[in-house]
Amino acid sequence: MRPSARRRLVILTEGQFTIHHAKTALGVMRYGRDEVVALLDSAIAGHNAQEIAGADPRYDVVAVATLEEALQQRPDSLLIGIAPVGGRLPATWRPIILAAIRAGLDILGGLHTFLGDDPEFAAAAREAGVRIVDYRRPPERMETSVGRRHLPGKRVILTVGTDCAIGKMSVALELRRAAVEAGLSGVFVPTGQTGMMIEGWGVAVDRVISDFVQGTCEFLVQEAEALGDWIFVEGQGSLDHPAYSCVTLGLLHGTTPHAMVMVHKPGMAEHDFDHLPGRSFPIAPLPDFIRLHEQVAGLVAPSRVVAVAVNTSLYPDEADARRVIAEVAAQTGLPADDPFRFGGTALFAGIRAAVERLDPDA
Amino acid sequence: MRPSARRRLVILTEGQFTIHHAKTALGVMRYGRDEVVALLDSAIAGHNAQEIAGADPRYDVVAVATLEEALQQRPDSLLIGIAPVGGRLPATWRPIILAAIRAGLDILGGLHTFLGDDPEFAAAAREAGVRIVDYRRPPERMETSVGRRHLPGKRVILTVGTDCAIGKMSVALELRRAAVEAGLSGVFVPTGQTGMMIEGWGVAVDRVISDFVQGTCEFLVQEAEALGDWIFVEGQGSLDHPAYSCVTLGLLHGTTPHAMVMVHKPGMAEHDFDHLPGRSFPIAPLPDFIRLHEQVAGLVAPSRVVAVAVNTSLYPDEADARRVIAEVAAQTGLPADDPFRFGGTALFAGIRAAVERLDPDA
Numbered sequence: 001m002r003p004s005a006r007r008r009l010v011i012l013t014e015g016q017f018t019i020h021h022a023k024t025a026l027g028v029m030r031y032g033r034d035e036v037v038a039l040l041d042s043a044i045a046g047h048n049a050q051e052i053a054g055a056d057p058r059y060d061v062v063a064v065a066t067l068e069e070a071l072q073q074r075p076d077s078l079l080i081g082i083a084p085v086g087g088r089l090p091a092t093w094r095p096i097i098l099a100a101i102r103a104g105l106d107i108l109g110g111l112h113t114f115l116g117d118d119p120e121f122a123a124a125a126r127e128a129g130v131r132i133v134d135y136r137r138p139p140e141r142m143e144t145s146v147g148r149r150h151l152p153g154k155r156v157i158l159t160v161g162t163d164c165a166i167g168k169m170s171v172a173l174e175l176r177r178a179a180v181e182a183g184l185s186g187v188f189v190p191t192g193q194t195g196m197m198i199e200g201w202g203v204a205v206d207r208v209i210s211d212f213v214q215g216t217c218e219f220l221v222q223e224a225e226a227l228g229d230w231i232f233v234e235g236q237g238s239l240d241h242p243a244y245s246c247v248t249l250g251l252l253h254g255t256t257p258h259a260m261v262m263v264h265k266p267g268m269a270e271h272d273f274d275h276l277p278g279r280s281f282p283i284a285p286l287p288d289f290i291r292l293h294e295q296v297a298g299l300v301a302p303s304r305v306v307a308v309a310v311n312t313s314l315y316p317d318e319a320d321a322r323r324v325i326a327e328v329a330a331q332t333g334l335p336a337d338d339p340f341r342f343g344g345t346a347l348f349a350g351i352r353a354a355v356e357r358l359d360p361d362a
Numbered sequence: 363m364r365p366s367a368r369r370r371l372v373i374l375t376e377g378q379f380t381i382h383h384a385k386t387a388l389g390v391m392r393y394g395r396d397e398v399v400a401l402l403d404s405a406i407a408g409h410n411a412q413e414i415a416g417a418d419p420r421y422d423v424v425a426v427a428t429l430e431e432a433l434q435q436r437p438d439s440l441l442i443g444i445a446p447v448g449g450r451l452p453a454t455w456r457p458i459i460l461a462a463i464r465a466g467l468d469i470l471g472g473l474h475t476f477l478g479d480d481p482e483f484a485a486a487a488r489e490a491g492v493r494i495v496d497y498r499r500p501p502e503r504m505e506t507s508v509g510r511r512h513l514p515g516k517r518v519i520l521t522v523g524t525d526c527a528i529g530k531m532s533v534a535l536e537l538r539r540a541a542v543e544a545g546l547s548g549v550f551v552p553t554g555q556t557g558m559m560i561e562g563w564g565v566a567v568d569r570v571i572s573d574f575v576q577g578t579c580e581f582l583v584q585e586a587e588a589l590g591d592w593i594f595v596e597g598q599g600s601l602d603h604p605a606y607s608c609v610t611l612g613l614l615h616g617t618t619p620h621a622m623v624m625v626h627k628p629g630m631a632e633h634d635f636d637h638l639p640g641r642s643f644p645i646a647p648l649p650d651f652i653r654l655h656e657q658v659a660g661l662v663a664p665s666r667v668v669a670v671a672v673n674t675s676l677y678p679d680e681a682d683a684r685r686v687i688a689e690v691a692a693q694t695g696l697p698a699d700d701p702f703r704f705g706g707t708a709l710f711a712g713i714r715a716a717v718e719r720l721d722p723d724a
Contacts, residue, residue, distance in 0.1 A: 145605035147637035206573035213608045240661035243507035246575045246612030253607045275509035299602035
């Protein structure tokens with residue numbers, strides 16, 4: 001009964017299908033290998049996800065109000081499509097998940113709350129003969145970093161950014177695609193639950209015990225080096241994030257990338273996260289922030305920011321977007337583009353040239 | 363049967379009583395409130411810990427070869443006195459711990475491996491009616507940082523450093539003592555298992571899920587602010603540590619200290635950790651590293667390095683130590699002293715003056 005290859009997914013976002021909160025849903029729809037047969041979200045029932053997420057054909061999925069309607073599309077799995085702060089399950093979703101289990105669907109979750117450890121869900125899953133997959137469950141391997149060197153010929157690129165949830169995963173995926181299209185062996189390293197759902201391996205490093213974050217990242221790159229030459233590691237958080245910078249630095253010092261790609265979203269003034277009223281945490285100025293990344297990376301291994309991936313989603317007009325990209329390029333002296341919107345070919349070409357100039361096998 | 367106040371401890375270090383590996387044992391002997399009645403370590407049986415750790419009367423404990431000998435001192439608890447990389451229990455210690463449980467001792471551990479979760483230990487403890495305390499067990503609270511401000515009148519000082527295991531905890535404890543002696547209400551915030559064993563509260567932040575490190579540190583400072591005004595947070599790792607910098611940055615951005623004290627051990631050329639042969643990770647040059655700490659801290663909240671705590675243990679001659687301290691002061695332009703060796707009074711006076719100049723309630 002379990003699908004061996006492509007799954008048929010219902011994605012649950014109940015009441016939270018927005019660009020910001022549904023990044024798991026959107027990522028899986030856009031980049032995943034599985035077929036998304038329905039979106040379960042009564043707040044937008046009858047609407048097509050394209051109305052919210054944009055005209056990309058991969059978002060062409062209609063939302064339904066109830067699990068019963070979704071079941072008419074013969075799904076085999078229910079995927080939890082949000083990534084809330086703190087990673088807990090909204091209480092109202094419990095009956096939906098339970099009903100999905102009883103209807104014979106596998107449950108695919110990426111929350112900090114492990115659904116498979118919930119006694120009620122676990123008992124129901126045993127009875128229904130379905131699996132509960134918690135992508136954020138950390139690996140058994142608990143090892144600190146040992147200062148591993150990259151193998152000769154390997155090129156490790158980490159996406160970093162000026163905020164959370166602005167496209168570090170998407171940029172890494174677009175660059176991997178461009179590398180493959182250029183005839184290279186490209187590897188994407190998932191470091192969050194959405195990337196893992198898309199790619200089928202990886203570790204949600206924000207769930208790893210902090211003592212082992214760097215050792216885990218080092219190990220992920222080692223695994224990736226066995227899969228190909230051009231390795232694009234999905235970054236997390238930002239180095240200046242009041243809540244998540246620890247994860248960001250663990251990735252930077254654990255993966256010791258040859259180069260970084262800075263992801264930036266012009267038009268955002270402040271970090272967007274659940275913080276106390278009256279506080280505000282501005283987005284860092286780009287040139288200083290780039291220099292600081294190189295300094296901080298260099299504490300462990302030399303690395304350069306070689307390109308800026310510009311998230312132009314706040315500039316719907318294409319001419320505006322092109323202008324903003326040109327401004328970022330001028331401001332930083334680096335190749336800049338929006339690979340999510342305009343494809344990764346041009347940006348990857350710039351990155352490739354810059355990385356080879358860095359003499360990565362030295 | 364359980365002691366309500368002061369415990370009588372046997373500290374187990376079996377074969378690992380060195381300055382580097384036994385930092386838990388040494389910290390508890392020097393700063394703890396409990397009485398250390400024996401050191402269980404057959405490799406140094408018959409020797410006094412002072413022979414290895416120095417003439418401090420608090421190290422005046424004789425090592426014994428067997429648990430039976432240790433039991434003659436009527437201990438009530440066995441404390442695991444090492445902090446190995448990766449935090450796992452050496453296999454040869456299992457029979458000793460089991461025998462201690464059966465002899466009616468509580469077990470106090472700070473390993474990543476939770477002794478209380480071990481079925482054999484847990485069953486034996488139930489039978490013997492003793493407790494197993496795993497200080498590294500993370501709190502149930504899983505919250506991300508919310509950008510809390512410090513209360514007016516509070517002064518938060520974080521110890522940072524140029525390497526692991528060079529005295530960040532001891533410096534914080536010495537400075538707390540100096541603050542109390544100056545008539546202020548001083549609080550020590552334990553962020554590692556040894557500090558927790560000494561102080562009786564805190565969280566081993568290196569065991570916390572990385573997503574919650576900053577939220578946990580923020581919360582620890584909030585708790586500390588309820589206990590007093592001058593708050594000394596025990597730092598962990600170093601910002602340039604290939605294996606542990608993630609924990610260090612989580613503390614820095616989670617506690618948002620008004621000021622930092624840089625702990626430095628002259629005479630060390632490289633980071634001392636278990637890494638692959640052929641690699642070396644140099645200790646950072648002090649002035650640049652200080653500036654970088656201020657820059658990185660400032661990404662979330664302004665902070666200054668206001669003093670250097672110099673670990674002069676590689677300079678046994680006191681005149682040499684004084685010279686090295688003077689060199690550090692000249693090199694950095696900051697107050698410098700070895701509070702572990704010479705007491706914290708002078709260094710705290712310099713810190714206090716500098717912190718007030720920073721206008722911490724602004």
